[in-house]
Amino acid sequence: FAAAALLSTTPTTQSPILFCHTYDLTKRIPAAAVEAASLSLIEIPSEFDDGYEDGQDDYAVLLERIRRVVEEDGFSSLTPPPSTGDRNALRIGIHSLASPHWRSRTSHVSNPLLSRLVVPLPAPTAHPTSHPQDLFRFFHALRGLLRFSYAAAVVTVPAYLYANDDAPGLMRRIEHVCDAVVEIESFAGSLVASTAPYAQTYHGLFHVHKLPALNSLLPSSTKLSVLSGGGRNNLGFRLRRKRFAIETFHLPPEGGVGERRTAPAKPQEKIQAMDGERNTPRRIIAGTGGVGSGKGRGDPLEF
C-alpha cells in the first residue's frame, strides 16, 4: 500500500470519513511506515516446529493468540483504556484460512501507532485432529471476541476447495456467523465468461452476500452506498497493474463496440472486403468470428 493510505485510516475529527481508498499496487510500503506501525505476526507451529503440541487444534491456537493480543495490548472494550490516552484500533488480517498450505514468515513486533495482526495460515484438512466444527467454532469464538474489542478482522477463505459434497454447507454455516461476506468471482475461471464481451471491461464479479447489521435492523451500507444502489446493482471488479477497482457492473452494448457500417455487406463480397483498400470503412462480415480478422483484430461479435 502507499504510505498515504495507511495514515489516512487514522480518523481525525475534522476531515470527512473516506470510504474509498486508492491503493497503488506497484508501490511498496516504506520501511519507516512499517517500523512505525505495530505489527504482530502470528505463526501456528506445524509438526516440524518446536512449539508444536501433539494433537493441537490450529484454530484454537490461533484464536488464543489473537485473544492474547486483543486483551494484552489494550484492544478489549472490557478493560479500561490505557493511561496514555487514546485507544488504537486493531486490524486483523487472516489470509487463506482453511487452505491446505502452510506459509511461514519471520515475525517481528514493534511500537504502537496503528496495530495490525497478520496471520499466514495453515490448515488442517490434512490435520488429524481437525473436525468440521473446529473451523466454525473458530469463527463463532472470533465473533464473540471481536464484539467486545476495538478490532476488526478480515479473513479470506478459498471457498472453492469446499464446493464439493464432502463438506456440504460448510461455507454457508461460516457465512451465517460472519458479519459481512463478499465473494470475488473471476471470469478467467469460466470459459463462457472469459470470452464474453463484458470480460473486456471487467475481470470478474464482486458479490456481496451479506452486509453487517450490528446494532440495527438494516445494514447501514444499504442506504448509503451509491455504488450498489441500495443493493440492487451487480458489481464487477477490474484488476490493473496499479489498482483494484470495484464498479457497478453494466453490460456493454449489444454487438460489441467496434466501428460499424450502417449498410450491411453482401456475403459474396466478403473475400474482397478483406483484401480491399484501406480507405473503405471496415466491412461488417457475416459469418463466424474468426473470418473477420483480416485487418487487425476484429470484434468476434460483429456480423
Next chain:
Amino acid sequence: MQSRIPVPCGRSEPKHAMGYHALDSLLAFPANIPPARAHIVITDTLSADGNFLLHHFLSNHLKAGPGTGNVVLVGIAHIFNHYSIVGRKLGVNLQQSKQSHRLAFIDALTHLNRAPSAPPSPPSLPSTPSAPTTVLTRSATLRPLHDAVSAALVGDRSLLILDDISVLLWSGYGVAEAVGLIRALRVLVQKRNGTLITLLHADEQLASDPVQDAFVRSVLGMAELVLSVQGLGSGFSRDVHGQVNLQRLRIYDCGSADAHSHVMCFSLTPPHSVLQLSIIHGAQSTIHVPSSTAPALPTPQTLHYKILDNTVQFFARGVSEGVL
C-alpha cells in the same frame, strides 16, 4: 387494494403497508402476546435474516402489562448491546428491563466456543451488579445452558427466546443433544404456560447435509407456528427485502406421556404449502393425517416485507410501494 392518498407534506404513505402492526394483526394474538405453551419457530436464510421478527416479539412482550412473566433471551449469535440498541428504536428499554428483572439475558456468544484461557485475564472486568448477565462457557454438554435458562425463568406466561439454535448444532453438539435441549426447554416453558421462540437457519444450500436436515425437521416438528423468512425468488429488490411465510401447525398427542415413545401426528397442510413435514419418532413410522380427516388448518400466508430503520413494513405480495 387501496389507492394512495396524497398527504399535504408531499410524500404519500401507502395505506396498505403498515409497520409491525400488520404482522400483529395477521397473527392475531390476544394482546399481542403469543398463546400459552406455544413454540414458535423462525427460520431464515443468509440472504434474509430473521432477526427482525425476534426484536418484534421481544418488544411486544416487554410492552405488555403485568400478567406476563419475564423474558429470557439467550444470545448465541448476538450480544446484549445489539438487542438493546435495536430495542430502543422499537420503543423498549432493555437495560431498564434487565435491571428490573423483567428481562434476563444469557450470553452464549462470547465464551461458548472459546477454550478456557490458561493465564487469568488481566484487570478485573467492570462488574455491574445491578444488571447481571449470565455468561456461558464451553462445556462438553448443553446441560449448563439448560440449567441457566431454568434458573432464569420467572413467573407465569414467560417468554424464552433462543437466538439462534443452529449455532449449537454447528458447534459440534450432536443432533440428538441439540434437539433434546429444545425439547427440554419447551417442557420447561410449557410448565409455566409460557412461549418458546427459536430461530434457526434453514438455507437450501444446507439441506443436503443430513445432520442439518434432521435438526431442522426435528425442531419444526415441535412447533405450533412457523415463520419462514426467505429472500425473493427473483433476486434482490430495493423495495422488498424478502418474504415471510406463516404456517400454523397443530399437534395431536396420540401417544403415551413418555417422551421417548411419544408419537406425534401431524396434519399435513394442503399441497400448495411451502413446508412439508414428516416426523419419525420412536418406533419408526411416519404418520400422515390427510387433511380431509382432520379439521382444516389455516392455509399458509405469505407476506412481503421491507426493513426500515425503526420498523419493518409488511404488505401482501405484489403491492409494495414501487409496484403500486
